[in-house]
Amino acid sequence: MITNFENFNIPDLRAASNEFWKMTTVVNWKKVIVDYCKIKDEKFFNNTKENNEKRNKVKELAKKRLVLNYEYSEMKKLHKEYQKIYNQLYNYFNDLDLDLGVSDDGYWDLLSSVIGSGKRFTKKCINDPKVLVDMAKNYKYVENFEYVINMDENDYNVIRDKYDPFYRDVRKYNM
Helix, strand or coil, rough: CCCCCCCCCCHHHHHHHHHHHHHHHCCCHHHHHHHHHHHHHHHHCCHHHHHHHHHHHHHHHHHHHCCCCCCCCHHHHHHHHHHHHHHHHHHHHHHHCCCCCHHHHHHHHHHHHHCCHHHHHHHCCCCCCCCHHHHHCCCCCCCCHHHHCCHHHHHHHHHHHCCHHHHHHHHHHHH
């Protein structure tokens, strides 16, 4: 019996449900990355008040898409699935010893952006790690998809109240 141990830790994307991968489409993290890159290109990493406001608006819209489509309890479940996939990707790419040129925090942001970009893109990175290297070298990732799906209940309610008047009114009169 011949055994190949090289690929023993290939991430199993089935560790996350179809609903999880659907959620990445709803959040549309690819759009977040594109919009952030436009802001960077305007004044490369310039932290002006205007650019910070633009970046905050981009993330707020991603959170809005999520909050308007998922209950808080569903988001908690999806976050647990995120953690499973993240841990598998972390170990897999770490074992490949790729030259990504990112800090530990940047590595987290990078992998988080891979996951946020959806199942097909995540699989593409697994099958061709050069895609991940290119993403890192060209700053085509954003801090941090996990922050979007791992908000506390108060933040969830603030966003939901802002964009869903019916939800706000039901909460107001049921308190």
